[in-house]
Each structure stands twice: as C-alpha cells, then as structure tokens.
Amino acid sequence: MTVDTEFIPATSEAKPEHSPIDVSSKAFWAQTSEQRDERFARLRAEDPVSWQRPVEDAVAPDPNDPGYWAVTRHADIVKVSRDAKSFISGQGVLFDLLPPEFLEMSQSFLAMDAPRHDHLRKLVSSAFTPKRIQRIDEQIKVAAREVVDSFAADPSGEIEFVERCAEPLPVRLFCDMFGVPEEVRAQTAKSAGDVVSWADPERLGDRSPAEVTLEACQILHGIAGELTAERRKNPADDLFTSLVQAEVDGERLTDHDIGAFFTLLSVAGTDTTKHTSAFTVKAMTEFPDQRDWLRADFDGRIKTALEEFVRFASPVMTFRRTAVVETELAGRKIIPGDKVVLFYPSGNRDEDVFDEPERFDLSRDPNPHVGFGGGGLHFCLGNQLAKGALRALFSELLTRVPDFQAGEPDLLGTNFMRGVKRLPFTFTPEK
Numbered sequence: 001m002t003v004d005t006e007f008i009p010a011t012s013e014a015k016p017e018h019s020p021i022d023v024s025s026k027a028f029w030a031q032t033s034e035q036r037d038e039r040f041a042r043l044r045a046e047d048p049v050s051w052q053r054p055v056e057d058a059v060a061p062d063p064n065d066p067g068y069w070a071v072t073r074h075a076d077i078v079k080v081s082r083d084a085k086s087f088i089s090g091q092g093v094l095f096d097l098l099p100p101e102f103l104e105m106s107q108s109f110l111a112m113d114a115p116r117h118d119h120l121r122k123l124v125s126s127a128f129t130p131k132r133i134q135r136i137d138e139q140i141k142v143a144a145r146e147v148v149d150s151f152a153a154d155p156s157g158e159i160e161f162v163e164r165c166a167e168p169l170p171v172r173l174f175c176d177m178f179g180v181p182e183e184v185r186a187q188t189a190k191s192a193g194d195v196v197s198w199a200d201p202e203r204l205g206d207r208s209p210a211e212v213t214l215e216a217c218q219i220l221h222g223i224a225g226e227l228t229a230e231r232r233k234n235p236a237d238d239l240f241t242s243l244v245q246a247e248v249d250g251e252r253l254t255d256h257d258i259g260a261f262f263t264l265l266s267v268a269g270t271d272t273t274k275h276t277s278a279f280t281v282k283a284m285t286e287f288p289d290q291r292d293w294l295r296a297d298f299d300g301r302i303k304t305a306l307e308e309f310v311r312f313a314s315p316v317m318t319f320r321r322t323a324v325v326e327t328e329l330a331g332r333k334i335i336p337g338d339k340v341v342l343f344y345p346s347g348n349r350d351e352d353v354f355d356e357p358e359r360f361d362l363s364r365d366p367n368p369h370v371g372f373g374g375g376g377l378h379f380c381l382g383n384q385l386a387k388g389a390l391r392a393l394f395s396e397l398l399t400r401v402p403d404f405q406a407g408e409p410d411l412l413g414t415n416f417m418r419g420v421k422r423l424p425f426t427f428t429p430e431k
C-alpha cells in the first residue's frame with residue numbers, strides 16, 4: 001500500500017538564509033542530549049521556527065531538497081500536530097531522507113492521512129484502549145515480574161540493563177499481542193532495532209544504512225508473511241488474526257499491508273518503551289530524592305510520575321509533516337510543499353511550559369509533554385500500553401532492587417530515536 005496523498009513538489013519560493021543555529025549536521029546529532037538542548041533553547045528564544053539546511057549525509061539524499069522548517073516551541077509543535085488538514089503525513093514523516101522502498105515497507109498508517117489513516121488505525125485501536133490495557137494488566141505484571149526475576153537475585157549484583165531488563169519486557173508484550181512464536185522473537189527484536197539504526201555506525205558495522213534497514217524490513221515482512229498464512233488457516237485470539245480478517249474500504253488487507261503494519265508496530269512498540277525505562281533508571285540515580293518520593297507512595301504517585309518518565313526521556317526526537325496550504329507559524333510564512341519538522345525533546349524542555357525543565361520532577365502536574373506527540377490524529381496509539389509496562393516494571397524494580405544505581409549510558413547515535421545501547425546497572429541482590 002502506498003501513501004494516499006498526491007505528490008506535492010518541494011517549494012521553489014524564495015526562502016530565508018539557512019539558520020546559523022544548525023540542527024542538520026551530523027556533528028549536532030552526535031552530541032549528548034544536554035548539548036543539543038542548549039542549541040534548542042537558543043532556537044526557541046531566537047528563531048523558534050527556523051529555516052534549516054537539508055539533513056547532512058541523508059541516507060537517500062535528494063539534490064532538490066531545499067531544507068525544512070524546524071519547529072522547536074511546545075505551542076507550535078502542538079499546533080502543527082493538531083492541524084492535519086494543513087500539515088499532512090502522507091509525504092513522509094521521517095526527518096532523515098530514506099529510500100522509498102524502505103518507507104513503503106515500514107511506515108503503514110503513521111505516514112498516511114485521513115480517511116485511509118483513520119480506517120487502518122481503527123483496525124488495531126481496540127487492542128490499545130485503556131479498558132483493554134486494564135484487562136491485560138495482570139499479563140503485563142506477570143511479564144514484568146518474570147523479567148526482574150531473571151536477574152534480581154544474581155549474586156554479582158550487576159547487569160547490563162538494556163539487554164537484561166529494558167528490552168525483554170516491551171518485546172514480550174508486543175510479541176504476545178501479535179502472537180509471534182518464541183523462536184522468532186529474538187529476531188523480531190533485533191530487526192526492529194535495525195529498522196531505526198540508520199545513523200548509528202556501531203549498529204551498521206561495515207554495511208550501508210540502506211542495506212541494514214531494508215534487510216531488517218524484509219525480515220520483519222517475512223515473519224509477518226508466515227504468521228499471516230498461518231492465521232488464515234488457523235485463526236487465534238491475537239492481532240494477526242484480526243488483521244487477516246479485517247476489511248478496509250471493502251477490501252481485505254494484502255500481505256504487504258500487514259507486513260508494513262507489523263514493521264511499524266515492532267519499532268513503535270518496543271524501542272520507545274525500552275529507551276524510556278533506561279533513561280528513567282538513570283534519572284532516578286541522578287535524582288535520588290525523586291526515587292524516594294515515588295517509593296513513599298508508589299500506587300498514589302505513579303500515574304503522575306509516568307508522564308515525567310516520558311517527558312524526561314523523550315525517546316522519539318523528530319517527526320515531519322508537509323504543508324499543503326499556506327499558513328503562518330511563529331511569524332514565518334509556510335507554503336504548500338514546505339517540510340516541517342517537529343523536535344519533541346525541544347518542546348519538552350520549553351521553559352514557557354515547564355518550570356525548571358531540566359529537572360526530573362516526578363510530581364510535575366500538569367505535565368503536558370509532547371513525548372507521545374502533540375495530539376491530533378497520529379497521537380501515540382500505544383501510550384496506554386507503554387505506561388502500563390513502565391508502571392509494572394518500576395513497581396518491581398523499586399520494591400525488589402530499590403537501591404539500584406545506573407552507570408554511564410552508551411547512547412545510540414541517530415537523529416530519530418534518543419536511545420541507550422548499553423547501561424551498567426548495579427544493585428543489592430535480592431535474598
């Protein structure tokens with residue numbers, strides 16, 4: 001299935017000079033988030049919607065790419081996100097430029113507009129409602145308990161947190177939901193990570209980003225293809241079965257549609273939650289008073305705290321829209337064809353909205369962060385599931401290994417996902 005919006009060429013109208021406060025360079029994205037935050041703070045103050053040069057060293061460069069508008073203030077991120085009539089997703093949502101076959105295989109309804117987006121989203125929405133998540137709450141708790149069981153009594157009192165704890169929980173929940181068999185779960189998790197690895201030299205090794213990301217998509221489509229064939233023969237109580245039986249606009253979904261769906265959700269549903277839990281254990285190590293505050297009344301306080309986990313981690317850093325009507329944003333004239341990129345971590349550090357934004361404050365309330373997006377049609381479908389998983393995981397960690405200390409994270413180098421590759425984690429072993 002291709003995106004269902006007519007192609008709008010990039011604008012040829014005269015544009016301002018590219019901003020000297022550059023957020024397109026490779027060097028910018030190789031910095032720590034604290035360093036990037038300084039530049040975002042300057043942009044918010046001096047040029048909140050700035051005209052930027054094209055992404056440096058894009059995976060699939062476009063010689064005709066004139067650049068894009070960088071949206072850095074919270075209010076503007078919300079405005080663009082909620083105005084899907086002026087700012088569409090059907091011409092791509094990724095900040096980096098990637099090969100069209102990759103986008104086709106991996107984006108599904110994330111990169112579509114109404115009405116097709118809404119039809120496809122509806123197909124899976126029922127699996128993600130608060131009621132449904134409450135129903136599987138016990139399953140989520142058991143999964144979190146078993147993940148923590150796997151290391152809590154380890155006499156060394158030391159693990160690599162991402163591999164042993166942060167990754168297994170969301171992968172298991174995602175795979176349970178889709179009915180992915182045990183023997184291909186590890187492969188699913190690895191390929192989901194590879195899909196978003198395009199700017200991470202370690203993950204790429206000596207291969208090109210296009211090669212790694214496309215191969216990962218092909219593997220995920222292969223897994224989806226086998227499961228689709230199997231569920232057509234033997235329906236079960238899982239999302240695959242709902243997808244093979246579903247009709248959209250009077251038509252059954254093709255294998256390719258289901259593969260793209262699976263690929264989108266395998267990334268959206270696993271890496272995001274994984275990185276949020278890694279950044280949160282790190283933040284609790286740096287702000288021990290916040291950990292104590294939460295432990296003092298976990299059940300009463302976790303709902304508020306979860307929003308701060310996501311604001312502080314901001315694992316999804318960028319998504320793009322394309323303007324289809326002339327409009328104005330922070331005094332800038334945006335015209336049809338202009339690319340508009342939303343910088344969520346910048347919105348989440350906007351001092352006009354958050355007091356002391358650099359402080360990890362679990363009692364922050366209200367907390368209108370844009371970690372799950374700025375609202376509107378594409379607002380994160382899995383937000384309830386992510387919060388359910390984080391709640392269950394931290395309930396276990398804070399009761400069973402409450403004195404944990406996270407060391408220095410080894411960060412993922414990309415301009416899309418703010419992530420942790422490895423994180424040393426020590427604790428007093430459970431008796």
Ligand code: HEM
Pocket residue numbers: 081109110111121174264265268269270272273276310314315316319344370371372373374375376377378379380381382383385386
């Ligand atoms: C802490 C964890 C998570 C974060 C920070 C996160 C963040 C986001 C963001 C920023 C968007 C784009 C919103 C927009 O364009 O307005 C999004 C969309 C989406 N997320 Fe999440 N996400 C998380 C967890 C999950 C989980 C667990 C799932 C599913 C299992 C999921 C599924 C999706 C899907 C399907 C979309 C596309 C929705 C659409 O286009 O209609 N996410 N998420």
